[in-house]
Amino acid sequence: MDELSKVIIVEGKQDKKKINRVIEEDAFILCTFGTLGLHALDLMIEEHQLDFRDVFILTDEDEPGIKLRKLLNQEISHAQNLYIDRKYREVEETPEYVLASILQAADINVDVDFLKGFE
Incomplete structure (x- = not known):
């Protein structure tokens, strides 16, 4: 097992890359590569x-992302849901400063440079 206590579950590699650009904390970003079977x-x-870990779910605000979130919530009941605004639709299309704000609100350490000027 990876020693990092926080896990952020996303759908794809581009989501993972985008989140890695804004976080400072060593969190494990887990890609599902789309909707999973049970x-x-x-x-x-x-x-x-x-x-046994702090789990955060950050999926797209489209039908497959919502379906995946629902399945993840059924199986990982202690997970915390993080949401992007529907206007961005996908995590990878969400501006980095917006992602940084969402993650910081969940007590995930972010690169504060992304938040300067947006507070």
């Missing part, structure tokens, strides 16, 4: 020991 999700939970 068996694959159970394997992911077990492999990454998600029952």
Whole structure:
């Protein structure tokens, strides 16, 4: 298991890259690569020991993202949901300073340069 206590679950590699640009904290960013089946999700939970970690769900605000969020919430009941504004639709299309604000509000350390001028 990765030693990092916080896990941010996203859908794709571009989402992961974008979040990595704004966070300072060592958080494990886990890509689902789209909607998972229940068996694959159970394997992911077990492999990454998600029952014992702080889990944050950050999916797109489209039908597949909402479906994935619902499934993740059923299986990881202690997960905290983070939401992007529907106008951006996808995590990768959300401006970095907006993502930084969302993550900072969840007590995830971000690069404060992304927040300067937006407070």
